[in-house]
Amino acid sequence: MPSNRFVASIVSAVLCTALLVTGPARQAFASTVLNGQPAISQGTVDNYQSQIAQINSRMKRIEEENKQLQNEIQKAKSEKEQVKAKRGVLDQQIKLTKDEITLLQERMTLLEQDIAEKKREISDKQGEIDRNYALYLQRMRAMYMQDDTTTLGLLLGSDSFTTFLTNTDSMARVADHDRKLVADLTTQRLELEQIKAELDERLEQLESDKAQNEEKQHTLSGQLQAADLQIHSLDQTEKEYYADLEKNKAMLAAMRQEINDLYAKIEWSKNPYVGGEMEWPVPGFYRISSEYGSRFGGSDFHTGMDIAGSNGSIYGATVVAANAGTVKYVNWSYTPGRGYGIYLILDHGGGMSTLYAHLSNITVGLGDVVNKGDPIANVGSTGWSTGPHLHFEVRVNGNHTNPKPYVIGRSQ
Numbered sequence: 001m002p003s004n005r006f007v008a009s010i011v012s013a014v015l016c017t018a019l020l021v022t023g024p025a026r027q028a029f030a031s032t033v034l035n036g037q038p039a040i041s042q043g044t045v046d047n048y049q050s051q052i053a054q055i056n057s058r059m060k061r062i063e064e065e066n067k068q069l070q071n072e073i074q075k076a077k078s079e080k081e082q083v084k085a086k087r088g089v090l091d092q093q094i095k096l097t098k099d100e101i102t103l104l105q106e107r108m109t110l111l112e113q114d115i116a117e118k119k120r121e122i123s124d125k126q127g128e129i130d131r132n133y134a135l136y137l138q139r140m141r142a143m144y145m146q147d148d149t150t151t152l153g154l155l156l157g158s159d160s161f162t163t164f165l166t167n168t169d170s171m172a173r174v175a176d177h178d179r180k181l182v183a184d185l186t187t188q189r190l191e192l193e194q195i196k197a198e199l200d201e202r203l204e205q206l207e208s209d210k211a212q213n214e215e216k217q218h219t220l221s222g223q224l225q226a227a228d229l230q231i232h233s234l235d236q237t238e239k240e241y242y243a244d245l246e247k248n249k250a251m252l253a254a255m256r257q258e259i260n261d262l263y264a265k266i267e268w269s270k271n272p273y274v275g276g277e278m279e280w281p282v283p284g285f286y287r288i289s290s291e292y293g294s295r296f297g298g299s300d301f302h303t304g305m306d307i308a309g310s311n312g313s314i315y316g317a318t319v320v321a322a323n324a325g326t327v328k329y330v331n332w333s334y335t336p337g338r339g340y341g342i343y344l345i346l347d348h349g350g351g352m353s354t355l356y357a358h359l360s361n362i363t364v365g366l367g368d369v370v371n372k373g374d375p376i377a378n379v380g381s382t383g384w385s386t387g388p389h390l391h392f393e394v395r396v397n398g399n400h401t402n403p404k405p406y407v408i409g410r411s412q
Helices: 004-021 024-034 042-145 147-157 161-270
Strands: 287-290 293-295 300-302 305-308 318-320 325-331 342-349 352-362 375-379 390-396 399-401
Touching: 042 161, 161 293, 325 352, 342 375
Parallel strands: none
Antiparallel strands: 287 305, 293 300, 305 390, 318 375, 325 342, 342 352, 352 375, 352 390, 390 399
16 A cells, blocks of 8 residues: 555645646736747747646546555455455354254153153152151061961951962962062162163253253354444445545646646647637526536546536527637537537637537527627537536636636626
8 A cells, every 4th residue: 555655745736736827927928928929948848848748647546546445445345345254154054053052941841841750750769768668667576576476366356278378379479579579670760760870961962952952052152243343344444545545536637737737738829719718608697516627536538617506597698709719619409418409609710619509599590700709509408417507617728627717807
């Protein structure tokens, strides 16, 4: 990027050049030319040409800088598009990670419910075991304490030895049943505890997966924030480049205007006008709404000057001949929004002519001879016009030039 010091030097050079071609010296120069006396010396012409060369050199450097700025702008745009694409991927990854976290949380909730249910089942099973085990111990204690009496009672109460054996076997089976019941309940409890342990392990894994996804989401969010900051930075850089580009365009437009003025001076010296100072073409209206030269940031070159009034008040105003001459050309046909619209050209002799455009009416005919100040037309807004005004041109040997010096002292 060129330095601010370089830009400042360009601005300084333009201002210095402007001082050379404006002010009282310019008015005295115009007066000399308009009176038909020798305009300027060859040395002065050489000096003007040297100034033009210097300005052209500086313009070339600014144009090169503009190319660099355009390249930097394109690089910034390209980088920004890449970052935006990356940001889009990050945004999608964050969405998928959030969805995964939500799914894991739902699975964890279900598992926690299953674990709570298994805990209740284990607790219930343990209660059942405890109750049956207590009954078993109660029976075994009773059988132990009454062992002999019970055996004798069974013997005496049996009508046969076979009945005695049957009763004794029944008591043993009751005891075995109690032991088996307790053992089965214990096995069921252990199985439930195993299921709960597996569920706890699965819950622990889900919690780990959730933590990893939350960490991933945090990392992705950080990358997304960094991408947003980078996009903002590139936006600011791009704006700065555009601002520099606009400044350069303004400087180039000013330089082109200075070159035009210098060429006009040289041209005047080669083609002295002997008709005297021109009449202001729209008496009573002296506001210039658009000057001669580059405009719209250098995208358009205005070949004359536009004279307007406030709020369209100039519409229909009388247009007068800037100087004596012959009506060389009259145009009535036009396409709305294009060209000069209705216009005419006066030939003043000596290669000098004037053009009056965007008229609403023409009051002279082709070939008519007019004097300075004679009415020739009325102001309008035909052709390419954004409002009522007169577009006034001065042409030397068919080439347009800055009209202001020819009517100098009349504009405001």
